[in-house]
Amino acid sequence: MSERSPRRRIWRVLAVSVGLVLLVVGGALLWARANVDESAAARAIIHLDADVDDWEWFPDRPMSAAPDPIRLDSTDSADDAMRALELDGKPLVELLSDTKTTAFLVAKGGELVHEAYFNGSSREAVQTSFSVAKSFDATMVGLAVEEGLLSLDDPVTEWVPELLESDERFADITIEHLISMTSGLAYSDNVLPWGDAARTYYAPDLRGVALSAEVEGPPGEEFLYNNYNPLILGMILERATGMSVTEFLESRLWHPMGAEYAGSWSLDSEESGFEKMESGINGRAVDFLKLGIVHANAGTIDGRQVVAATWVADATMRRAEPHDGYGYHWWTPDRSGFSAVGNHGQFIWVDPDAGVVVVRMGRSYGGMDLDDWFDVFEQVVVAVD
16 A cells, blocks of 8 residues: 555545535634624624724714813823833833723823823724723712612612513612622623623623523622623613613713713614613723712812712722622722723723822733733822822
């Protein structure tokens, strides 16, 4: 037998295997393109991992700039401190550029003292929130509570009774459980196109996804970061306020805090028209900064009381187990401040004692983890304090 015969058989097997893989992949892509408007899995296959440009293809609901905006023009008073600051032997400006940062803003005492943009970004560039949106969600809950529209103790089934059809245990879950991520709902944060993370991000009918949530255990006993919580919360806000979530945000928060620019909220689809409650607020960095200023200053900005001081204190309180390190959709680590945090490194860091707010937006975490960025923000606070 020729020595080349076994080799030929190996090559034939490899060729057939590669051909089958290409056939499967090609079939999956064809299916995904045909179903991209109807399936979360199809969208996940086409778009892969979420990225900061997704706001450009999701439909959205617009928000106008405030009729009487609060203009935050940089005084540049912290620029020298920022230029002099070194972290692990690297100048801050170099670290920010290398970590794919797009915007880095610092406010002290309600004034913008440092404003810098990197990697082709600018003040006018649209930044997307990812899960920083959850901190807006919680603030809207506080505003709705203040108006007497709902209570944190309300069972979610008071507003979304359809949930009882799948499991009577939903009656034990309250709005407070949703915003503290202690609802007891099941959630798997895997990267599979049909997993919970993809479904709650990509699905073209997020209300339907919210209603498909499953109870895994009793509420109030375990913290689990879970994107079903803000989706159910969005349905509650719609029904309690009688308007879209974007309209409520625009009228009760975006305008009162003096947004300088128009913004938008990404929707699941044109047909469904439901806000991506877990991630989809789009705006300029300077307007994200204002949410931080409001929370650094007991609910006020430029003399305006935007949200109750008691709500700000409750939302950002460090609580004991099971939700140690998480408030009402704000991360509350055992550090000098608290933070809104979004995928790929979107941050609003607030140190109320120092009166300092830091906003960092970026295309990725840049090889740093959450604690690394918190270290950066704490050193920035010290540098400008």
